[in-house]
Amino acid sequence: MKTLITGIPKAELHLHIEGTLEPAMMLSIGKRNGLALPFPDVETAQKAYDFEDLQSFLDIYYKGASVLLHEQDFYDLTMAYLKKAVSQNVRHTEIFFDPQTHTSRGVAFETVLDGITNALRDGEKTFGISTKLIMCILRHLSEKEGLETLERSLDYRDRIAGIGLDSSETGNPPEKFAELYERARGAGFLTVAHAGEEGHADYIWQALKTLHVRRIDHGVHCMEDDTLVEELVRQQIPLTVCPLSNIKLHVFASMRDHNLKTMLRRGLLVTVNSDDPAYFGGYVNENYLAVQKALRLEPGEIVTLAKNSFRASFLPEEQKKLRLLEMERWISKHNPT
Numbered sequence: 026m027k028t029l030i031t032g033i034p035k036a037e038l039h040l041h042i043e044g045t046l047e048p049a050m051m052l053s054i055g056k057r058n059g060l061a062l063p064f065p066d067v068e069t070a071q072k073a074y075d076f077e078d079l080q081s082f083l084d085i086y087y088k089g090a091s092v093l094l095h096e097q098d099f100y101d102l103t104m105a106y107l108k109k110a111v112s113q114n115v116r117h118t119e120i121f122f123d124p125q126t127h128t129s130r131g132v133a134f135e136t137v138l139d140g141i142t143n144a145l146r147d148g149e150k151t152f153g154i155s156t157k158l159i160m161c162i163l164r165h166l167s168e169k170e171g172l173e174t175l176e177r178s179l180d181y182r183d184r185i186a187g188i189g190l191d192s193s194e195t196g197n198p199p200e201k202f203a204e205l206y207e208r209a210r211g212a213g214f215l216t217v218a219h220a221g222e223e224g225h226a227d228y229i230w231q232a233l234k235t236l237h238v239r240r241i242d243h244g245v246h247c248m249e250d251d252t253l254v255e256e257l258v259r260q261q262i263p264l265t266v267c268p269l270s271n272i273k274l275h276v277f278a279s280m281r282d283h284n285l286k287t288m289l290r291r292g293l294l295v296t297v298n299s300d301d302p303a304y305f306g307g308y309v310n311e312n313y314l315a316v317q318k319a320l321r322l323e324p325g326e327i328v329t330l331a332k333n334s335f336r337a338s339f340l341p342e343e344q345k346k347l348r349l350l351e352m353e354r355w356i357s358k359h360n361p362t
């Protein structure tokens with residue numbers, strides 16, 4: 026089972042680049058930039074990563090991101106993630122970034138974007154991994170501020186594939202961003218949104234019906250509403266589920282209580298992802314391993330999850346077929362269980 030999980034070619038579709046900032050890198054970049062460090066040492070940082078809920082995590086996540094100032098910082102962060110992803114047999118990754126987290130501290134939009142996209146370009150060339158970049162709007166801020174950020178991104182349509190919505194979910198429903206999503210779609214962006222992580226099924230309905238998103242990030246609360254599940258299955262709307270994140274943020278009491286297996290068996294297009302691996306205790310393979318163990322997923326279910334990761338991606342259909350063929354070849358060669 027371990028060979029299957031670690032070796033099978035896969036895509037990652039829910040990954041915040043700021044959430045890959047490992048404590049050691051946070052401290053070294055902070056020192057390099059001559060800043061007061063968010064934590065004195067790695068152990069203190071790790072101890073602080075004991076979250077009660079989404080907001081208590083976000084408070085620490087924004088504090089950690091405050092060490093990122095220069096293009097090189099964003100480059101190093103992104104390159105380190107790509108190396109890790111490649112080592113876990115991730116062949117394609119769709120990465121979120123949060124420009125407002127940085128522009129609010131006086132870092133230029135271009136500094137963030139150039140650092141990340143130069144690393145994506147170099148990583149694609151060096152490791153053969155393919156990537157797409159999704160710009161997330163912080164939902165705890167106003168729609169007007171989000172619209173200003175969207176406006177900034179329009180000059181970089183060639184480097185940004187999609188628009189997403191993240192940060193504090195409760196009290197910030199998708200419909201708050203109806204105009205922004207309409208504009209984003211009008212400008213040709215693909216759209217996704219975090220919905221149903223802590224928020225309830227009605228937030229997922231809003232993301233579908235008001236924002237018209239192509240994919241739901243998390244979405245685990247869909248199971249409260251049978252009609253919603255039927256609709257998600259009928260339209261095969263992908264859900265980017267992040268098991269370790271859900272446990273660290275107490276969305277489920279334990280991994281054994283996670284609903285991923287039930288979701289799969291209902292015919293939902295579920296994928297497994299790492300969200301913020303530096304904070305939640307593991308990258309994508311650790312997420313597969315943890316959920317497989319707790320829910321006793323069968324080899325066929327692991328293969329379905331990996332296939333879903335390509336099906337749910339924003340790769341062109343031709344590329345999806347090639348990746349799925351590569352996977353079939355890997356399976357027949359290794360015959361893993």
Ligand code: ADE
Nearest residue numbers: 041191192193219300301
């Ligand atoms: N930003 C980074 N990780 C997030 C998550 N899991 N939910 C909402 N916003 C986030």
Ligand code: ZN
Nearest residue numbers: 041191242300
């Ligand atoms: Zn997320």
